[in-house]
Amino acid sequence: MKDGLKIVTIGGGSSYTPEIIEGFIDRYETLPVKEIWLVDIEEGKEKLEIVGALAKRMIKKAGVGIDLHLCLDRREALKDADFVTTQIRVGQIDARIKDERIPLELGMIGQETNGAGGMFKALRTVPVILDIIKDMEELCPDAWMINFSNPAGMITEAAINVGGWKKAIGLCNAPIGMQMEVGKYLGVDYRDIQMQILGLNHHYFATDFLVDGLSQIDKIIDLYTGKTTGPITMKNIDAEKFSDEFIRAIRAIPNPYIKYYVNSSQMLAEELEAFKTNTVRAEEVKRIEHDLMEKYKDPNLCEKPKELELRGGAYYSLAACELINSIYNDKGDIQYVNTLNGEAIDNFDSQYVIECAAKITKDGPIPLKIGKGDYKLMGTINTIKAFEKMTVEAAVSGDRDLAIAALTLNPLVPSEDLAIKVFDRLLEAHKEYLPRFCD
Structure with missing residues (x-):
């Protein structure tokens, strides 16, 4: 019998890592983590050492019995792991900059998880995740894979339906962020809110918010559209990108990323302005990461700095560590994850990966029953x-035609000729990471 859990974090040099270290420290009494292995590649060695040193200081200050290991050998780390978390960026942040800037050069939205940029993030990442799964099959066949790598929905789709890893779960901090914001609007603790969400990672609609089992969606929509007022107006969040008419018609609150589809011209104009000043989101992230790494180097720093929230890391430890805690302790609480649809949405394939509210047990997530998804949203x-499935298949096969067809069908790509141009431009930019397409 093991005397504690072994956690392996692949992409351990990420600036997010202090978030998850903090989460394990905070739950040490109920989640007996004995070993944490932070794994990275040779190109990430410097960041791994900086982040690892901070993690060791955090553990020492907390006085918990966690042994931390830094490692460049994934197979060495994976041996007998209980949970494997993946937070990788193939090509590092410079690859994301290309994903965002190259589409903008051609007059279309460049974004990390949507459109052409999202496709190429997936094309680079899916093969690596499948290689990790092959190692896990040999070295830790009973481990859970918790994936944070973007685009989380496509990565989880590949892990489960191509890699066959049924114990893979995708995770995003957007749902818990929405849950917390709505808690402010309703004046209740976010933990007392149960959301019903319908859709996919970065593409879902919150169709209800329950407090003590009672629906609050009418109140939320009234707050959103200004029909009534509360302590905080709904206009304070990204939801302001959506019109009152749209919200009243669909009777749901969209995930903020849906603004790229329903307000494409406005989002493109904003991105093109950022493009001109070298301030697209990826370039901002690169600057934030540089500043964070400088801060992490401070030998007197023994806690996660607040500045990490600028990176978009808010609530990751809460979401990730609560998920692991609930699996380990068979808590049966409700969390928001990427997993197989199963019987949740009647008019959707049972084997498609969705983002949903799910009961978390020792056997993994059990999606809550939704029934028939509203046609206005489906x-x-x-x-x-369809775009996600085609992208995953292309990532595995190296089928250029399929990838271009997927882009052609994507609403963020204006035409067939632009689909071909942006694919070939991005392929040339990332060819060292996409050998399947270059043979």
Whole structure:
């Protein structure tokens, strides 16, 4: 019998890592983590050492019995792991900059998880995740894989339906962020809110918010559209990108990323302005990461700095560590994850990966029953799921035609000729990471 859990974090040099270290420290009494292995590649060695040193200081200050290991050998780290978390960026942040800037050069939205940029993030990442799964089959066949790597929905789709790893779960901090914001609007603790979400990672609609089992969606929509007022107006969040008419018609609150599809011209104009000043999101992230790494080097720093929230890391430890804690302790609480649809959405393939509310048990997530998805929402969900499935298949096969067809069908790509141009431009930029397409 093992005397504690072994956690392996692949992509351990990420600036997010202090978030998850903090989460394990905070839950040490109920989640007996004995070993944490932070793994990275040779190109990430310097960042791994900086982040690892901070993690060791955090553990020492907390006085918990966690042994931390830094490692460049993934196979050495994976041996007998209980949980494997993946937070990788193939090509590092410079690859994301290309994903965002190259589409903008051609007059279309460049974004990390949507459109052409999202496709190429997936094309680079899926083969690496499948290689990790092959190692896990040999070295830790009973481990859970918790994936944070973007685009999380496509990565989880590949892990489960191509890699066959049924114990893979995708995770995003957007749902818990929405849950917390709505808690402020309703004046209740976010933990007392149960959301019903319909759709995919970065492409879902919150169709209800329950407090003590009572629906709050009418109140939320009234707050959103200004029909009533509360302590905080709904206009304070990214939801302001959506019109009152749209929200009243669909009777749901969209994930903020859906703004790229329903307000494409506005989002493109904003991105093109950022493009001109070298301030697209990826370039901002590179600057933030540089500043964070400088801060992490401080030998007197023994806690996660607040500046990490600028990176988009808010609530990752809460979401990730609560998920692991609930699996280990068979808590049966409700969390928001990427997993197989199963019987959740009646008019959606049971084997498609969705983002949903799920009961978390020792056997993994059990999606809550939704029933038949509203046709007003399912149209766009089906379109993006087709794009995801085609992208995953292309990532595995190296089928250029299939990839271009997927882009052609994506609402963020204006025409067939632009689909071909942006694919070939991005392929040339990332060819060292996409050998399947270059043979």
